[in-house]
Amino acid sequence: MLESDDKTNITSTSRRRLLGGVAAAAAASLATRPALAQFRVEISGVGSVQLPIAIPDLRDEARAGQPVASIVRADLERSGQFRIVDAPAGLTESSSPVWTEWRGRGADALAAGSCARLADGRVDVRYKLWDVVKGQDFGGEATAVAPDDVRLAAHRMADSIYQKLTGERGVFATRMAYVTKAGGRYALRITDADGEGGQVALASPDPIISPAWSRDGRELAYVSFETRKAVVWIQSLQTGQRRKIADFKGSNSAPAFSPDGSQLALTLSRDGGSQLFLMNRDGSGVRRLTTSPAIDTEPVFSPDGAAIYFVSDRGGSPQIYRMPAQGGPASRVTFSGNYNISPDISPDGRTLAYITRVGGGSFKLCVMDLASGNVSQITDTTDDESPSFAPNGRLIVYATRSGGRDVLVTTTLDGKIKAKLISTSADVREPTWGPFGPK
The missing domain is CATH 2.120.10.30 (TolB, C-terminal domain)
Structure with missing residues (x-):
């Protein structure tokens, strides 16, 4: 004892x-309301093997009401399997990347996309992923969500990228x-x-x-x-x-x-x-x-x-x-x-x-x-x-x-x-x- x-x-x-x-x-009574405590992420430590990936801000993501690319970058970095490479804005899912430029930046993978407000009020979030080393298109995804679900769409985008590059299911959503x-x-x-x-x-x-x-x-x-x-x-x-x-x-x-x-x-x-x-x-x-x-x-x-x-x-x-x-x-x-x-x-x-x-x-x-x-x-x-x-x-x-x-x-x-x-x-x-x- x-x-x-x-x-x-x-x-x-x-x-x-x-x-x-x-x-x-x-x-106390049951409550259902938005959480008051908000969080920010601080990453510490260095993994032995991390895949360098560049993810520029999505075109027009300000219209989505959420920093979509920042959420995706934080998700992937938190996993310990990725190292984020700085990337200027301007690239979208319909772009044709110049591989030498992104190799010069030290990126092995690249993801870019865009956001758009639809007539029914939903937000269209889409992206494409590329293998910079091989110069290959890994495909991408597009989804239309309610404005309140844009953060979830960002986490699902991170899950999709994670699975395409690691072969395992992501947990960000x-x-x-x-x-x-x-x-x-x-x-x-x-x-x-x-x-x-x-x-x-x-x-x-x-x-x-x-x-x-x-x-x-x-x-x-x-x-x-x-x-x-x-x-x-x-x-x-x-x-x-x-x-x-x-x-x-x-x-x-x-x-x-x-x-x-x-x-x-x-x-x-x-x-x-x-x-x-x-x-x-x-x-x-x-x-x-x-x-x-x-x-x-x-x-x-x-x-x-x-x-x-x-x-x-x-x-x-x-x-x-x-x-x-x-x-x-x-x-x-x-x-x-x-x-x-x-x-x-x-x-x-x-x-x-x-x-x-x-x-x-x-x-x-x-x-x-x-x-x-x-x-x-x-x-x-x-x-x-x-x-x-x-x-x-x-x-x-x-x-x-x-x-x-x-x-x-x-x-x-x-x-x-x-x-x-x-x-x-x-x-x-x-x-x-x-x-x-x-x-």
Whole structure:
């Protein structure tokens, strides 16, 4: 079991702690409005192999109401796979590039396009991609969107370029959920994958923790303290409707959807002690998975749904364990360090991301190759929390402290390229990366 001081430390609104505390005050009403906290991106680090690409500003992109090319450039740079080459404006998707000019600029790839307002009010966004080295046309795309969807069109353009040049699906048009705290109020926000735009799904004077996406991206599960205790809710992102699914005696926390979306794993203390339980998506069929004198919490399913990874102090300190998803013996996964929490598994099931405590109180993001057991510490910050893989497995988002504020950072798995998403008006925590949407 944990020592008493450790039990106190893990009782907070942070996922870095194993359990939630009790909040006080009344519930706030559901809110759906544009996010107040806007973000800018700071890229740091240098990757070992990056493809140099030039992306001039799109012709007439000012009419689109969004800096389309800037969004695309930031997306690609954040991925760690591209280096942006300065490019003057003037080129469009119908241009015939002079290859010697762009080779002289050091570009291996070039993308250019245009924006136009259509008679029905929509915005036509189009681009073309070229291989500068070979002098080949990679083709392009054109899409007409409502003015409010121009930012999404830019992210989809970045996804298209990323896939054409890497052969892998991009994640820039996916969504992210996180919790902000400003002036004593909490908000659960749903945004683009760069932290911009989006809406407030829930606003409250009481803590909100542990958001978790359904695999189809249509719902979020989370823990709210609005009734003076930890209660698990599921909320539809389309309608805003929400329902309690776990409001048992004691604490209800750490929900995680199964890959097929039919079940949730979560931590309940209704029987005395925090243990793992499994329930159907509608809250029925509650079944206990673990029976131990320890704290068992933070479950997460393996991508194939066969196993659950979780945190337990059954060995004397918090470590990450693995067990069959339907219950059974658990085996320890982490052995490096005496305090390892907040597991997340890459979409291919090969990599574990988690938080380790170093020394007396530094918390750092680590990744483990599950086949070999090799561990890499990939951050130099000291207060990391809540790692979450992008749906293509190439990036991780996590929360940390920087400049006295809670911020979000994305990182490549080797830690070489990081992008800080800096909030200008609130502390940001509890990030979770959403799934791929429909193609």
